[in-house]
Amino acid sequence: MNNCWICGNFADSKEHKFKASDIKKAFGKKFDAYLFNGEKVQPFNSYKDDLIQFPKIICIDCNNNKTRNHDNAYDEFVKYAYSNHQKILNEKYIDFQDIYGNEMWLEKKIDLYRYYAKHAGCKVSTSEFEFDLTNLSKFILGKDVCEDFVLKFELKQAIEILIKVTNKINKYTHLYNSETIVYTAGNELIFGGWTTNNYITANWVIGKNISDEDYLRMYQETESVLLTDCKFPIENKNENDEDDKFSKIDFMKDTHLKYENGYNNTPQKKINFFEFLIENN
Numbered sequence: 001m002n003n004c005w006i007c008g009n010f011a012d013s014k015e016h017k018f019k020a021s022d023i024k025k026a027f028g029k030k031f032d033a034y035l036f037n038g039e040k041v042q043p044f045n046s047y048k049d050d051l052i053q054f055p056k057i058i059c060i061d062c063n064n065n066k067t068r069n070h071d072n073a074y075d076e077f078v079k080y081a082y083s084n085h086q087k088i089l090n091e092k093y094i095d096f097q098d099i100y101g102n103e104m105w106l107e108k109k110i111d112l113y114r115y116y117a118k119h120a121g122c123k124v125s126t127s128e129f130e131f132d133l134t135n136l137s138k139f140i141l142g143k144d145v146c147e148d149f150v151l152k153f154e155l156k157q158a159i160e161i162l163i164k165v166t167n168k169i170n171k172y173t174h175l176y177n178s179e180t181i182v183y184t185a186g187n188e189l190i191f192g193g194w195t196t197n198n199y200i201t202a203n204w205v206i207g208k209n210i211s212d213e214d215y216l217r218m219y220q221e222t223e224s225v226l227l228t229d230c231k232f233p234i235e236n237k238n239e240n241d242e243d244d245k246f247s248k249i250d251f252m253k254d255t256h257l258k259y260e261n262g263y264n265n266t267p268q269k270k271i272n273f274f275e276f277l278i279e280n281n
């Protein structure tokens with residue numbers, strides 16, 4: 001029995017690792033899909049599968065009522081990011097007024113950040129390490145800054161190619177959650193990871209006081225995005241092994257993982273990347 005890490009009440013709800021509506025929209029209610037967790041590939045065929053949900057670490061009220069606006073802000077954001085991929089690529093920034101309109105953009109943008117804060121907090125909460133998520137939960141419940149949270153959007157060219165090529169063969173939706181990277185800076189634990197919905201990746205970092213009080217990016221109408229090209233080296237383990245039969249799962253595991261990791265293809269490079277995000281927030 002756990003308590004909800006957001007409000008402290010009895011945790012009686014499973015939060016989806018991917019938004020259930022993303023999965024329903026992409027695949028319907030029954031389908032064949034695969035989940036990668038950074039190490040393994042596992043098939044699943046329902047949006048209710050336990051595989052794609054966190055165990056019960058939050059309560060129904062937090063999951064359904066208190067974070068409903070955050071979910072809506074996320075839905076609008078990923079829909080926009082999908083249809084406006086080329087525009088974001090050309091301009092190298094995201095215009096939140098263009099997404100949410102000129103009256104609501106700031107409120108909805110902060111709600112979007114809160115959506116990712118809930119996702120990241122669930123990742124931290126289900127890791128094997130202890131971390132005080134009080135600042136994060138205060139932010140989710142309405143505080144307008146979070147000292148412990150950094151978020152940075154990114155477009156990955158390799159993933160764009162993967163989506164376009166795979167779509168020629170089959171209707172393809174790319175949803176990806178990274179493994180959680182944990183490291184220490186001084187005496188403090190830092191957690192980092194990312195989640196991708198088709199073309200748009202959101203990188204998150206959680207750690208004590210990693211973001212200044214005057215955390216400005218969240219309040220800006222436009223926000224620059226990282227553009228990652230696809231010139232990173234890809235090593236193939238079995239180059240000489242010509243007898244290897246083609247396996248769809250092995251192919252996906254290999255390609256998707258390498259394309260998502262990009263230049264950050266070792267644990268140390270991932271840590272350096274999260275440190276870079278903290279420095280530049």
Ligand SMILES: [Zn+2]
Pocket residue numbers: 004005006007008009058059060061062063
């Ligand atoms: Zn709760």
